[in-house]
Amino acid sequence: xxxxWIRRLNAFQLLLVIALILLPIVWMVVxxxxxSAQVTAYPPTLIFTPVLDNYRQxxxxxxxxxxxxxSIVITVGxxxxxxxxxxxxxxxxxxxxxxxxxxxxxxxxxxPGALFLLPWYIMFRTFGMIGSYSAxxxxxxxxxxxxIIWVMLPYxxxxxxxxxxxxxxxxxxxxxxxxxxxxxxVLPGLVVSSILAFVFSWNYFLFALILTNQSTKTLIAASFxxxxxxxxxxxxxxxxxxxxxxxxxxxxxVVQRWLVSGLVMGAVKG
Amino acid sequence: MRPQxxxxxxxxxxxxxxxxxxIVMIAxxxxxxxxxxxxxxxxGGGSTFNGGENYVRMVEDPEFWNGLRVxxxxxAISLVAQLAIGTYLAILLNAxxxxxxxxxxxxxxxxxxxxxxxxxxxxxxxxxxxGVANYVLQSLGLxxxxxxxxxxxxxxxxxxxxxxxxSPFVALIVLGGLQSLxxxxxxxxxxxxxxRWAVFRYIxxxxxxxxxxxxxxxxxxxxxxxxxxxxxxxxxxxxxxxxTLNIYGFxxxxxxxxxxxxxxxMVTLSTIVLxxxxxxxKGRNMIDW
Numbered sequence: 001x002x003x004x005w006i007r008r009l010n011a012f013q014l015l016l017v018i019a020l021i022l023l024p025i026v027w028m029v030v031x032x033x034x035x036s037a038q039v040t041a042y043p044p045t046l047i048f049t050p051v052l053d054n055y056r057q058x059x060x061x062x063x064x065x066x067x068x069x070x071s072i073v074i075t076v077g078x079x080x081x082x083x084x085x086x087x088x089x090x091x092x093x094x095x096x097x098x099x100x101x102x103x104x105x106x107x108x109x110x111x112p113g114a115l116f117l118l119p120w121y122i123m124f125r126t127f128g129m130i131g132s133y134s135a136x137x138x139x140x141x142x143x144x145x146x147x148i149i150w151v152m153l154p155y156x157x158x159x160x161x162x163x164x165x166x167x168x169x170x171x172x173x174x175x176x177x178x179x180x181x182x183x184x185x186v187l188p189g190l191v192v193s194s195i196l197a198f199v200f201s202w203n204y205f206l207f208a209l210i211l212t213n214q215s216t217k218t219l220i221a222a223s224f225x226x227x228x229x230x231x232x233x234x235x236x237x238x239x240x241x242x243x244x245x246x247x248x249x250x251x252x253x254v255v256q257r258w259l260v261s262g263l264v265m266g267a268v269k270g
Numbered sequence: 271m272r273p274q275x276x277x278x279x280x281x282x283x284x285x286x287x288x289x290x291x292x293i294v295m296i297a298x299x300x301x302x303x304x305x306x307x308x309x310x311x312x313x314g315g316g317s318t319f320n321g322g323e324n325y326v327r328m329v330e331d332p333e334f335w336n337g338l339r340v341x342x343x344x345x346a347i348s349l350v351a352q353l354a355i356g357t358y359l360a361i362l363l364n365a366x367x368x369x370x371x372x373x374x375x376x377x378x379x380x381x382x383x384x385x386x387x388x389x390x391x392x393x394x395x396x397x398x399x400x401g402v403a404n405y406v407l408q409s410l411g412l413x414x415x416x417x418x419x420x421x422x423x424x425x426x427x428x429x430x431x432x433x434x435x436x437s438p439f440v441a442l443i444v445l446g447g448l449q450s451l452x453x454x455x456x457x458x459x460x461x462x463x464x465x466r467w468a469v470f471r472y473i474x475x476x477x478x479x480x481x482x483x484x485x486x487x488x489x490x491x492x493x494x495x496x497x498x499x500x501x502x503x504x505x506x507x508x509x510x511x512x513x514t515l516n517i518y519g520f521x522x523x524x525x526x527x528x529x530x531x532x533x534x535x536m537v538t539l540s541t542i543v544l545x546x547x548x549x550x551x552k553g554r555n556m557i558d559w
Binding site for chain 2 (some may be wrong): 007010011013014017018020021022024025027028031040041042043044084085086088089091092093095096098101104105107108109110111112113114115116117118119120121122123125138139141142145149168173174175178199202203205206209210220223224226227234237238240241244245248249251252253256259260263264
């Protein structure tokens with residue numbers, strides 16, 4: 001076979017696989033714009049006039065707006081908490097080379113969620129915190145903080161030690177060195193780790209099932225309940241799915257160069 | 271002048287919120303779970319030590335063994351499929367000159383989508399009566415499938431969905447590995463007129479082994495704890511056909527409120543995950559050159 005043919009065959013296979021990967025997503029988005037009678041039509045229809053009925057139904061028949069607010073509060077809250085704890089933690093870990101706290105956080109990545117959720121449930125129940133934003137923010141910070149620590153570590157490792165030491169000779173306290181000198185040098189890492197933490201927290205499924213109530217329910221938990229309500233609302237179901245998928249997909253494109261290393265976190269050193 | 275704290279002290283202070291949080295929210299709960307797994311615990315009723323009774327019950331519980339079997343069958347099918355398809359896709363990408371940026375972005379979409387979205391999407395696509403998947407099968411002259419509703423096929427279907435979602439992730443990891451391989455080896459092989467298959471089998475694959483094992487570690491952690499997609503699509507059913515250990519443990523805890531027994535199941539599952547990770551890591555370190 002000639003080189004050209006091999007290259008064509010290669011391109012053909014690649015397009016085929018990419019199509020298989022993208023088609024289900026396209027089908028979801030397309031279905032969300034179908035008139036509701038056509039969503040459940042069989043054989044499935046491809047030609048239709050796109051309408052926003054499903055989206056309207058979603059917002060008018062469910063408190064979708066307030067679920068959205070809950071999701072944003074919990075995701076942003078847990079990302080900020082993760083940064084507040086994780087960034088100084090990563091800085092101190094990188095400087096002192098004492099790694100065990102970072103290693104312990106990997107337990108959160110490895111153990112099944114219910115291993116934490118069972119004791120948390122008892123803890124939060126004791127303090128009357130089930131259904132509160134704070135319980136959910138604390139729980140999701142268990143997702144965000146390790147991501148932030150592990151993504152920030154190499155950035156802090158790259159700050160030249162001489163810079164830190166000369167600041168120290170000038171009489172700066174360590175927190176000052178972090179705030180005034182190190183942080184401005186690791187801004188890209190800060191952006192990447194915040195975005196990754198946001199995506200992971202936004203997507204996380206399990207904790208919201210148990211720790212939220214009707215007034216703090218997230219989009220993820222609410223959508224899970226929609227599924228139980230049956231096939232009649234497929235259009236609205238696909239509209240909800242599309243809306244929930246948009247923020248992580250957009251953010252993933254923004255940080256795509258770092259996304260895989262963020263997910264690999266710790267596994268290489270481990 | 272105030273006496274200055276030593277640098278070590280200041281660093282420890284900076285680290286303390288993270289450490290405290292880790293202790294309270296991660297380390298303590300793990301310890302508490304282990305402790306609870308040796309208790310007969312009832313909400314509001316307090317708890318009493320019951321020795322290894324929860325573990326004895328587990329060994330005698332057919333649902334536990336079913337969960338273990340489902341977990342490992344699903345794990346084996348999915349891991350092999352994802353490593354194979356991921357490597358295949360990475361090799362295609364590595365050989366492609368055009369549109370690499372676009373293709374890479376397209377690959378991200380499945381695994382950055384929330385599991386709930388993936389579940390909803392496939393429920394609609396795989397519906398046995400009106401889903402588009404069966405329409406495609408029938409158009410190709412193939413018999414329709416019950417997919418997630420079939421006790422016989424549900425594990426394979428879940429593996430299919432997970433493979434759709436995570437093969438692209440494996441592909442991106444392997445692509446990173448491929449791009450860091452030394453070009454000189456390939457030039458030498460080309461001069462010697464070695465066949466493409468031989469190059470892949472005897473050069474690329476051995477050199478990629480550490481990368482593949484890293485991908486295997488990451489996928490093992492997720493696959494052995496398989497929960498989200500199953501809980502969303504089948505809830506462990508039909509019957510108990512997709513009742514993985516993680517699903518079973520969760521239901522024992524939060525549907526039957528047998529916290530002590532649920533903790534025993536979760537501690538067992540965590541041990542399995544940890545064991546698999548240590549085993550694969552050891553394998554990787556042995557061949558890492």
